[in-house]
Amino acid sequence: MNTASADEPRWLSDEEQRVWRAYLHATTLLDDHLDRQLQRDAGMPHIYYGLLVALDEAPHRRLRMTELAMKAKITRSRLSHAIARLEKNGWVRREDCDSDKRGQFAVLTDEGHEVLRRTAPGHVAAVRQAVFDRLSPDQQKALGEAMRLIAEGLQPKEAGADLPWLR
Amino acid sequence: MNTASADEPRWLSDEEQRVWRAYLHATTLLDDHLDRQLQRDAGMPHIYYGLLVALDEAPHRRLRMTELAMKAKITRSRLSHAIARLEKNGWVRREDCDSDKRGQFAVLTDEGHEVLRRTAPGHVAAVRQAVFDRLSPDQQKALGEAMRLIAEGLQPKEAGADLPWLR
DNA sequence: CTCGATTGCTTGAAGTATCAAGCTCTATGA
DNA sequence: TCATAGAGCTTGATACTTCAAGCAATCGAG
Helix, strand or coil: CCCCCCCCCCCCCCCHHHHHHHHHHHHHHHHHHHHHHHHHCCCHHHHHHHHHHHHHHHHEEEHHHHHHHHHHHHCCHHHHHHHHHHHHHCEEEEECCCCCCCCCCEEHHHHHHHHHHHHHHHHHHHHHHHHHHCCHHHHHHHHHHHHHHHHHHHCCCCCCCCCCCCC | CCCCCCCCCCCCCCHHHHHHHHHHHHHHHHHHHHHHHHHHHCCCCHHHHHHHHHHHHHHHHHHEEHHHHHCCCHHCCCCHHHHHHHHCCCCEEEEEEECCCCCCEEEEEEEHHHHHHHHHHHHHHHHHHCCHHHCCCHHHHHHHHHHHHHHHHHHHCCCCCCCCCCC
């Protein structure tokens, strides 16, 4: 399956390097940019905002911790800490799960929903300005496709396909 | 310049949302993946590794702090902390700047160079497997182009064009 | 020359991330 | 039905990031 010997690595070509560096630069800059924007306007980092969004879109504005972690692509541990912080802010509340006493729901509070309502326009504007305003429709499409492929390759295999809550 | 009223945000279209979510998923997954890979094999996070690479490529394996921060797209503060840690590892050393007594150079040590030599193949393999093996040449090119455009838009205007060290 | 503004970099505190270890509860199968 | 393995989530320690504040050296206007 692998014809190259292990001690002779295939380095990146010049063109591949350029692509890779562009990727690194863009992602670090954009990540920072959006973190700052949201920290300033919403008082939380980008990923926390994403958690609120995920909850807001879920039925009854609630998700099991594990499911939320998967949607957000983060570990349960990280999520636990994050939810603890959001709970302190009054934007999320925990609820026990009846059918499985180990389980916890994270529930978006009205206050949390309100924060989202108030800050979403600014955030969308920031994303639009940094990304969509700069790319042609074709470029947007290509970006989406490339990102989808990369994400698929990294997703834990068959992730989530066997979660009991999803029937 | 702006014909839309400020209180009527232009939401993302469905297709734009799909692109944006693919971007978020891919970047968080890949970032985590590479951080883990490098933490395991090289004992440092991805961005620290990038600092060593930047130094390795610089003349005399040394760069002014500010220049290094710009190349890595991070704040000086973050760089200060990072270099302190790398210094503790013996991979980087600081040197005073003769022509400007406020200035500091970060210099890659032989040990640091050796760490790079030893861990680069594994890292390149990880990048290749996660990114380049999954994208056609056209897709790679498109990804690079999109990322370049995004990065350009976020770069502090005329960044670095006026650094005295660069003449 | 001199003083105020700026540049280059660092520091400390507070917030967030990661890892391993832990707890409780559920499912499995003998 | 009971023990054991695993699932679901949390915790605490350590590392990293961020922000604001700080110090010292340089620049530039007068």
